Each structure stands twice: as structure tokens, then as C-alpha cells.
Amino acid sequence: MRNSIMRVALAATALLPASLAAQTIAITGGKVYTVSGQTIDNGTVVIRDGKISAVGANVAIPDGAQRVDATGKWVTPGLVDAATLLGFSEIGAVGSTNDAAAAGKDHVAAAFTVWEGLNPTSVLLSPTREDGVTSVVVHPTDGLFAGQSAVVELVDGSVGDMVIRQSAAMVAYLNSAREIGAESRGEMLQRVREILDDARVYARRRADFERAETRPFAAGRLDLEALQPVLAGRLPLLVSVDKASDIQAALRIAKDYNIRMAIAGGAEAWLVASDLAAAKVPVLTGAMNNIPESFATLGTRQENAALLRNAGVTVALIGNAGGGDEATFNVRNIRYEAGNAVAYGMKWDDALRSITLAPAEIFGVADRIGSLQAGKDANVVVWSGDPFEFATRAEHVFVRGKEYHDVSRQDLLMERYKNLPPNYQAPVGAP
Amino acid sequence: MRKAALAALLVTVACTAASARQTPAPQRVATDSTAKSTNGPGMGATSTPNADPFPSTYHAFPSKATVIRNVTIMTAAGPTIRNGAVLLRDGRIAAVGASVDAPSDATVIDGTGKYLTPGIIDIHSHVGAGASPGDRGAQTNDVNEATNPSTPYVWVEHSVWPQDPQLPRVLAGGVTTIQVLPGSANLIGGRSVVLKMVPSRSVQGMKFPGAKYGLKMACGENPKRVYQQRGPSTRMGNVAGYRAQWIQAETYRRRWDKWNATHQGDPPQRDLGMETLAEVLRGNILVHNHCYRADEMMQMIDISHEFGYKIRAFHHGIEAYKVADVLAREGIGAALWADWGGFKLEANDAVRANLPLVMKAGARAIVHSDDESGIQRLNQEAAKAMAAGNRIGVPVSEDDAIKWLTINPAWALDLDSKIGSIEVGKNADVVLWSGDPFSVYSRTEKIWIDGAMMFDRADPSERWRTDFELGYVPAAQQTGGSK
Numbered sequence: 001m002r003n004s005i006m007r008v009a010l011a012a013t014a015l016l017p018a019s020l021a022a023q024t025i026a027i028t029g030g031k032v033y034t035v036s037g038q039t040i041d042n043g044t045v046v047i048r049d050g051k052i053s054a055v056g057a058n059v060a061i062p063d064g065a066q067r068v069d070a071t072g073k074w075v076t077p078g079l080v081d082a083a084t085l086l087g088f089s090e091i092g093a094v095g096s097t098n099d100a101a102a103a104g105k106d107h108v109a110a111a112f113t114v115w116e117g118l119n120p121t122s123v124l125l126s127p128t129r130e131d132g133v134t135s136v137v138v139h140p141t142d143g144l145f146a147g148q149s150a151v152v153e154l155v156d157g158s159v160g161d162m163v164i165r166q167s168a169a170m171v172a173y174l175n176s177a178r179e180i181g182a183e184s185r186g187e188m189l190q191r192v193r194e195i196l197d198d199a200r201v202y203a204r205r206r207a208d209f210e211r212a213e214t215r216p217f218a219a220g221r222l223d224l225e226a227l228q229p230v231l232a233g234r235l236p237l238l239v240s241v242d243k244a245s246d247i248q249a250a251l252r253i254a255k256d257y258n259i260r261m262a263i264a265g266g267a268e269a270w271l272v273a274s275d276l277a278a279a280k281v282p283v284l285t286g287a288m289n290n291i292p293e294s295f296a297t298l299g300t301r302q303e304n305a306a307l308l309r310n311a312g313v314t315v316a317l318i319g320n321a322g323g324g325d326e327a328t329f330n331v332r333n334i335r336y337e338a339g340n341a342v343a344y345g346m347k348w349d350d351a352l353r354s355i356t357l358a359p360a361e362i363f364g365v366a367d368r369i370g371s372l373q374a375g376k377d378a379n380v381v382v383w384s385g386d387p388f389e390f391a392t393r394a395e396h397v398f399v400r401g402k403e404y405h406d407v408s409r410q411d412l413l414m415e416r417y418k419n420l421p422p423n424y425q426a427p428v429g430a431p
Numbered sequence: 432m433r434k435a436a437l438a439a440l441l442v443t444v445a446c447t448a449a450s451a452r453q454t455p456a457p458q459r460v461a462t463d464s465t466a467k468s469t470n471g472p473g474m475g476a477t478s479t480p481n482a483d484p485f486p487s488t489y490h491a492f493p494s495k496a497t498v499i500r501n502v503t504i505m506t507a508a509g510p511t512i513r514n515g516a517v518l519l520r521d522g523r524i525a526a527v528g529a530s531v532d533a534p535s536d537a538t539v540i541d542g543t544g545k546y547l548t549p550g551i552i553d554i555h556s557h558v559g560a561g562a563s564p565g566d567r568g569a570q571t572n573d574v575n576e577a578t579n580p581s582t583p584y585v586w587v588e589h590s591v592w593p594q595d596p597q598l599p600r601v602l603a604g605g606v607t608t609i610q611v612l613p614g615s616a617n618l619i620g621g622r623s624v625v626l627k628m629v630p631s632r633s634v635q636g637m638k639f640p641g642a643k644y645g646l647k648m649a650c651g652e653n654p655k656r657v658y659q660q661r662g663p664s665t666r667m668g669n670v671a672g673y674r675a676q677w678i679q680a681e682t683y684r685r686r687w688d689k690w691n692a693t694h695q696g697d698p699p700q701r702d703l704g705m706e707t708l709a710e711v712l713r714g715n716i717l718v719h720n721h722c723y724r725a726d727e728m729m730q731m732i733d734i735s736h737e738f739g740y741k742i743r744a745f746h747h748g749i750e751a752y753k754v755a756d757v758l759a760r761e762g763i764g765a766a767l768w769a770d771w772g773g774f775k776l777e778a779n780d781a782v783r784a785n786l787p788l789v790m791k792a793g794a795r796a797i798v799h800s801d802d803e804s805g806i807q808r809l810n811q812e813a814a815k816a817m818a819a820g821n822r823i824g825v826p827v828s829e830d831d832a833i834k835w836l837t838i839n840p841a842w843a844l845d846l847d848s849k850i851g852s853i854e855v856g857k858n859a860d861v862v863l864w865s866g867d868p869f870s871v872y873s874r875t876e877k878i879w880i881d882g883a884m885m886f887d888r889a890d891p892s893e894r895w896r897t898d899f900e901l902g903y904v905p906a907a908q909q910t911g912g913s914k
Binding site for chain 1: 770822904
């Protein structure tokens with residue numbers, strides 16, 4: 001109930017063109033990586049009223065358009081990071097600033113709608129956008145069924161302005177039986193099946209349930225409701241799992257219940273790449289971890305993403321090094337994940353796709369973001385060079401047609417200390 | 432420290448927050464000139480009676496005279512040499528320049544299009560002591576002796592597992608020397624150890640001959656969080672804790688120095704922890720101080736003045752850029768991440784130009800990892816920081832940035848006369864890169880330690896594989912085998 005009300009409210013506000021400047025912009029002369037189509041040398045991208053209105057080599061530039069000269073520059077879609085906590089975790093150790101987990105019941109919180117807790121004033125948004133990331137997928141953390149993910153566009157505005165897709169996936173963490181209260185892999189998988197079975201029964205017997213004429217179910221009413229779109233094949237089940245045999249177990253569940261599935265983590269996914277390709281199950285993984293940090297990840301390697309892609313698996317690259325705050329403070333580094341994927345065997349174009357259109361497809365927003373194509377949201381970045389290189393800067397960043405000139409809190413700190421302000425010249429420390 | 436993989440997808444934040452990111456701060460030679468140091472070659476710099484009970488048994492691996500020519504050489508001692516050559520012979524760098532005379536029996540490697548750098552040095556690691564796999568029950572996390580706020584009596588080398596599968600991966604990242612530190616749970620965490628990245632059956636076989644020990648100290652949130660119940664539970668409690676230990680150490684040092692001078696009567700009672708602290712006061716052990724906030728660094732500096740020791744380096748130093756001028760004046764190094772931040776409040780003022788701003792002020796900027804993944808890409812960390820400096824108008828050249836990875840950390844270990852640059856006479860610790868090491872696309876190709884080739888990406892059969900990996904990790908996949 002609460003869910004559907006919220007959804008209506010959010011959907012309504014999302015329609016308001018609050019952050020849009022009704023203007024026309026033409027980005028000319030750059031090398032344009034459309035991702036969805038051909039790469040265009042000396043191409044033009046026209047933005048009108050927040051949307052891309054034209055892309056091509058010989059595009060007429062509308063009268064009065066503001067021009068951005070991108071000669072010698074690279075032009076790409078705004079980047080998409082498919083696994084973040086941006087806006088849901090400001091400072092990791094400060095509990096009051098973390099809103100990505102639900103207490104749930106018996107580690108089940110399928111109904112949890114994480115996006116309602118989005119902090120639109122997070123100071124982490126600016127540095128992320130400054131580096132060309134214009135959309136992120138946010139996921140609930142912790143739990144057998146942890147809740148539902150959302151897709152967020154990094155525009156200034158309200159939660160309603162920012163969330164472009166609520167309920168973009170259902171998240172299940174099947175990495176550790178013990179963390180979800182089971183004693184073994186088999187018991188954990190049994191619980192998953194029991195809950196899915198009960199969700200099916202519940203759907204047939206809602207009226208009986210309301211009259212208390214059903215047996216007890218393995219999860220609560222809201223959670224069973226939330227699982228219906230998963231069972232109907234409308235909502236992907238994003239399963240966080242690493243070990244090859246655990247991935248295969250997840251694939252069996254996908255088959256048995258006719259569920260659309262995606263794998264997150266997938267440290268050993270390369271070992272079952274053909275199974276994943278055959279099942280058309282995409283994988284969210286990174287290219288910067290090769291540490292066998294548990295017995296479930298002994299097969300981890302940096303070539304994982306490339307091997308999967310080359311086997312025909314759809315791959316979304318996400319930060320996976322594990323130590324560098326990739327889900328929050330350093331979402332901005334997603335482009336380097338792509339660069340490392342290339343260093344370990346992925347084709348460059350595939351790497352760009354893995355941080356733009358691939359995640360958009362996986363999470364059902366490819367009609368809005370992830371490529372440079374007429375009709376899409378005008379999320380466009382003009383780079384000084386190869387976006388995967390460290391020395392390259394995002395020189396212009398447009399989100400929904402608005403150019404952002406971010407001055408982040410980090411920028412302010414650097415500016416303050418680059419030359420010590422006079423009132424900070426007082427003796428610091430005894431000479 | 433141990434994070435739950437990407438599996439962790441989103442869990443990494445919580446993990447980093449909970450982790451004991453430790454910082455050691457190396458310290459400089461103590462000001463107490465009355466100390467008699469016994470820095471003999473081949474032994475740790477320590478005074479009796481605790482001279483060197485766990486001596487290094489490392490010896491260089493077999494090597495051949497090797498010439499690498501037509502290569503771009505980042506020397507860390509001067510401007511980059513384009514199209515240059517290096518001769519490695521008898522474990523040393525025998526010649527470097529536009530060209531070198533190659534002995535007839537030398538192995539000659541064509542470095543066209545490739546780059547040569549000194550071996551990378553990470554002065555902040557826990558690999559070996561915090562080993563993989565880290566599953567609950569595996570008991571591989573031996574980093575924090577979190578049973579007392581001050582544990583100067585522990586030596587982290589006694590936690591190092593030479594079969595930790597992380598170790599060969601560290602080497603493959605171009606890292607030839609590391610300092611392993613105890614964790615940051617404690618105000619005083621114990622002794623560090625300096626290791627060469629070589630296979631060995633014992634930690635002694637990895638110990639860098641003649642390297643000084645370090646002492647790990649930690650400021651701020653970690654100790655007060657860990658000891659919330661028993662204390663210290665506040666930052667003022669932290670400071671009282673350091674001072675109480677130094678007061679005790681000063682008495683101990685005086686008593687032993689007196690006895691060492693006269694050898695009259697029974698020697699004083701030995702105390703393992705006080706021995707270590709007394710060696711700090713004598714200048715024989717370097718202080719490596721984990722400290723995030725600028726104001727806390729200033730307090731730690733005052734404490735060092737009060738007791739007459741030097742802080743060699745602040746580690747983590749999220750706010751080093753705020754007091755970079757003071758660090759320069761005090762001669763204290765700053766070992767930093769390129770861009771980590773936000774995982775706790777004391778890390779919230781992290782900026783990406785921290786390293787450039789520290790360098791600009793004239794202090795020694797050092798890139799460190801504190802991370803088993805990040806340690807494999809310290810070149811990329813430096814590249815990010817270099818870009819951040821250039822972006823805000825603090826120019827950083829590649830010749831500057833290479834020093835953050837090599838000669839500056841070598842200095843922090845007081846090993847800059849032996850390693851950290853490509854100069855004649857130095858240890859032949861060098862890395863051949865497929866391209867510019869500050870490009871995301873470049874990878875290590877060959878790595879030499881003391882002139883012996885310890886890693887060759889083209890030859891997996893020669894690769895260092897730990898005992899643990901046998902049967903678990905296929906050789907082909909280890910350390911990024913085939914492309």
C-alpha cells in the first residue's frame with residue numbers, strides 16, 4: 001500500500017521539468033561515442049529541452065543554439081555506475097547517515113524501497129558528477145532478499161526529480177549462508193525456494209490470506225507482494241554471489257521459477273561464462289580485484305569481465321577493488337574500472353558500453369540513459385581525451401540538458417588550503 | 432581491513448568503516464645523541480640487549496648481468512631518460528644512461544616503447560599479517576593485538592605468513608619492498624618489519640637486511656572506538672596514553688643506557704615493550720604514525736618534542752594538506768592515499784590533491800596503500816593524484832610523481848641510500864612496464880630484485896606461487912596471467 005502511494009507521488013513529480021533549462025545546445029566537432037550506434041568523428045550532438053534531439057555527422061545546428069566546441073575532444077554518454085550507495089551513505093562509520101539497509105524479518109526485506117531515503121543534498125553527488133558520472137544504480141544492502149534497487153539521475157532537485165526508475169531490481173545476497181541465518185549453502189537455497197513458493201501461493205490466495213485462512217507463509221505480506229514482479233518476470237532478481245557453483249545454483253533457481261536474473265560480484269563467473277551467456281544472465285563485476293579473499297573467491301581474477309564479455313555475456317562494470325570507497329566517495333572512479341578492464345583484455349568499446357548502455361539495459365532504463373541517441377535524456381560528457389585515462393578531465397557535463405559547473409566540498413577545501421588564508425597563518429605547532 | 436569482496440557489492444562501505452585502517456608513522460633519527468646505536472650491516476638497528484633476535488636470512492636470488500636498452504627510464508633521481516639503457520650486474524645498478532657497455536654474457540632486453548622505474552615501495556601494508564583467505568574461522572587476521580591500548584612489545588613479523596597468496600600479487604604490481612605494520616587499534620601498536628617481495632619459507636627470509644624497525648602509533652577514532660569500555664575512550668585519553676608510555680620509556684632508556692655504559696652490577700629487568708620504545712628514543716626505530724586530522728598531527732608533533740623523538744611519517748594523513756608547511760618544517764613524511772575518504776568522520780575532509788599540496792609545501796609526499804588490492808596499482812594512485820594537482824593549478828610532473836612511489840618511501844624507511852632510484856650503485860630493484868606507468872593501460876612486464884628477475888608476465892611457469900595456491904588457484908589465472 002505504502003509503496004504504491006509513494007510510487008504515484010514520485011512518478012508525478014518526476015514529470016515536472018524542474019531542472020530543465022528550456023534551451024538548445026549544440027556540441028560540435030568532437031569524436032562522438034554514441035554507444036548505441038556508430039562512433040562519429042567530427043560529430044554533433046544537439047540538446048533541446050533536456051533531451052538529445054539529434055546526433056550525427058551532418059546535423060543542422062538550430063538557430064540560436066548555444067555552441068560547445070568539442071574539437072579534439074571525446075564525447076560520450078554520461079557514465080552510469082551500476083552499483084553504488086550514492087545518496088544513501090554519506091559517511092560510512094556514522095550510522096545516522098546510512099540508509100541503505102532494512103532490518104527486515106529473518107533477513108528478508110523484499111518490500112524495502114531504498115530510494116525513499118535518498119539524500120538529495122549529499123556532498124558526494126558533485127564530485128561524482130564532476131567526473132562525468134550522471135546516473136547511478138543504488139541497491140539495498142544486507143539480507144537474503146534485501147529490497148529493491150533504483151536508478152538515480154544526478155540532477156539537482158528532489159528525490160522525485162532524481163529517481164528515474166523505482167524498483168529497478170530485487171536484490172538477494174547469497175554470498176554467505178551464515179550471514180542470513182542459515183548453516184549451509186543448501187539451507188540458504190532452500191529458504192529462497194520456500195519464499196518464492198510461498199509468494200506464488202500468496203498471489204493465488206490473497207483473499208484467503210486476508211481472512212487468515214492460509215497456513216503461515218515464510219515471509220510477510222509486503223515482502224510476498226514485492227516478489228510478485230520478480231515471479232512475473234518483470235523485475236530482475238540481482239543475486240550477489242561469487243563462487244562458480246553458487247552462480248550455477250542461482251541459475252537453477254532462475255530457470256525453475258522463470259525469473260530474470262542478474263549476477264553481482266561474480267568473482268568466479270568466468271568459469272561458468274557459457275552458462276551465463278546461454279541463460280542470457282548479465283553480470284555486474286569489476287576489473288580491479290584478484291585477491292582470493294575467501295574460499296568463495298579463489299578463482300577471482302582481473303580478466304573476469306573481459307572473459308565474460310568475450311563469451312557473449314552482458315557486463316556492467318562496477319568498482320570491485322574493495323578498499324577504495326567505490327560505492328560512495330569514489331563512484332567517480334568508475335571510468336578507471338573500465339580502463340583496467342581494457343588492460344585485462346576487454347575491448348575498449350565494450351568497456352565504455354559496460355559503464356553506459358549495458359547497465360541501463362540491465363536496469364530497464366535504456367530508453368532514457370546510456371547512449372547518445374535522439375530522444376534520450378541529454379546526459380552528455382565532453383572529455384579532454386580518453387575518458388579512461390587519469391590525466392583526462394570531464395570538461396563539460398550535461399545532465400538532462402543542463403550543464404553542471406560543480407564546486408564540490410572537496411574543491412572548496414582545496415581552494416582554501418592551496419594558499420593558506422590569512423587567518424590560518426597563525427602559528428600551527430611549536431617551531 | 433578484510434572486506435567482503437565485491438560480493439560485497441554494496442557492503443564495502445561498512446567494511447571500510449569497520450576496518451582497522453592502520454597508519455604507521457615512521458620517525459626520524461632521534462635527537463638524543465647520547466644513544467649508542469649499533470647499526471651494523473645486516474642487522475636491524477637496535478641496541479643491546481635486544482640486538483637482532485630474528486635476523487634476516489635473505490640473500491639475493493641468482494641473477495645474470497642484464498641490459499635493458501631503448502627504454503624510457505624514470506630514475507626518481509633526475510629527469511626521465513628517453514631511449515636510455517641500464518645495466519644490472521651483481522645485484523646492483525652498474526650503469527645507467529643514454530647507452531651502456533654491455534658485457535658479452537649479458538642478457539639484453541629491448542625496451543622499445545616500454546618504461547623502466549625503480550621498484551615501488553609501499554610503507555603501509557598488512558599483507559602477510561592480514562592474509563587471505565579471510566573467512567571467519569580461517570584465523571588469518573593477525574594484524575591488531577587489540578588486547579591493550581599500548582602493545583609496543585609485539586613485532587608484526589611474528590604474524591607474517593609467507594604463504595599468503597596476496598604476496599605474489601603485490602610483487603606483480605611492481606612492488607619490490609614493503610613495510611608491514613601492526614594495525615591501528617592501539618595507541619602504540621608494535622614493531623613493523625620491512626620485507627622484500629620474494630618467496631621464502633620464513634619471514635626471516637624476506638626481511639630486508641639492515642632495515643630499521645618502525646614503531647606503529649595510531650591517533651584518533653580507531654583506538655578510542657576499540658577501547659571505548661576500558662579506555663581510552665576519548666582523544667584526550669589517547670594523548671594521555673601516549674605520554675604515559677613515553678614517560679615510562681624514558682626512565683627505562685636512562686637506566687639501561689647507564690648500565691650499558693658501565694656494566695656494573697646486575698642489569699636492569701628487561702621489558703619487551705619498553706625496549707622498543709627506548710630504541711625509538713635512541714633514534715634506532717622510526718615512528719610511523721597513523722593520523723588523519725591536522726590538529727591531531729600537531730599534537731603528535733608536540734608529544735614528539737616533549738619526549739625528544741622524531742616522527743618519520745604520518746600515515747593516511749587525510750588532512751596533511753592543511754598542515755603541509757609544518758610537515759615540511761619538521762621533516763616529516765606524509766604517506767597518503769590518492770583519493771580514499773568519507774568512510775569515517777575523521778576521513779571526511781579528504782581531497783584528491785592532498786599529495787600535490789604536500790609536495791608543493793616542500794614535504795615528502797608518499798603514496799601508500801593499506802590495501803591488498805590498491806598496493807598492486809600504486810602507479811595508478813599516483814596518476815590520479817598527479818591529475819588532481821594539475822587540475823587545480825598545482826603542477827605535478829611524472830618525474831615528481833615517480834618519487835612518491837620510490838625514493839620518498841625509501842627515505843621513510845631510511846633505505847634511500849640503497850633503494851628507491853635508478854642510480855649507479857643502488858640495489859637493482861627495477862620494474863619494466865609495458866608503457867607509461869601513469870597510464871591506466873600499462874602493466875608490469877618484468878620485475879627484478881637485487882638484479883634477479885622475480886617476475887615475468889610472459890612466463891607464468893616461473894611465477895611465484897604460494898603453497899596455499901597449489902591446487903586451489905590455477906596457475907594460469909594468477910596475477911593476471913594471459914591477456
